[in-house]
Amino acid sequence: KAGVTQTPRYLIKTRGQQVTLSCSPISGHRSVSWYQQTPGQGLQFLFEYFSETQRNKGNFPGRFSGRQFSNSRSEMNVSTLELGDSALYLCASTLAGGSGELFFGEGSRLTVL
């Protein structure tokens, strides 16, 4: 069974640009969560999608958005990039969300110059 796949693995953007990251969950998993990991703040929850609906949301500005498609694949978008958005963005999937094991992808490392 293939794991959680995130693309791209690495990318470099400049301030003011926007970026879209993609996540393909494990086959059969319907819940996809996104986390931002930085050395200073650790792992912070961005949002969770289940059956194409955003079910939970963390404390991030509106520049951070996401969506989920009917095949459970998910994308997150960050608009008007700031230097502080440089981070490792991790996607995790699980069967139905809530309690239970989160299966993580290897992440997309975003550098904003």
Added chain:
Amino acid sequence: GEDVEQSLFLSVREGDSSVINCTYTDSSSTYLYWYKQEPGAGLQLLTYIFSNMDMKQDQRLTVLLNKKDKHLSLRIADTQTGDSAIYFCAEDNYGQNFVFGPGTRLSVLP
């Protein structure tokens, strides 16, 4: 809000036991988790414990849970160089999302 705390660094000698500690605030968590992150990789679930258990053993790993003090620990027996990584404690926030600690960087010295 919910908070999970861990010490940031731990160094042990190869062959010794490692004990990584964690404190949490959400007493309603159903499960508490330990994840491992190796350089350049995502997080991998090591083990978890149901909130009504005191202890769980899984090969070299022992998890102890003190619900009264909201304290969780992970003991790694016979620590190897391959155990060098960052270890995250996590709780599920009323089953809505996971709250992770800052991670403990374990260094195993030969």
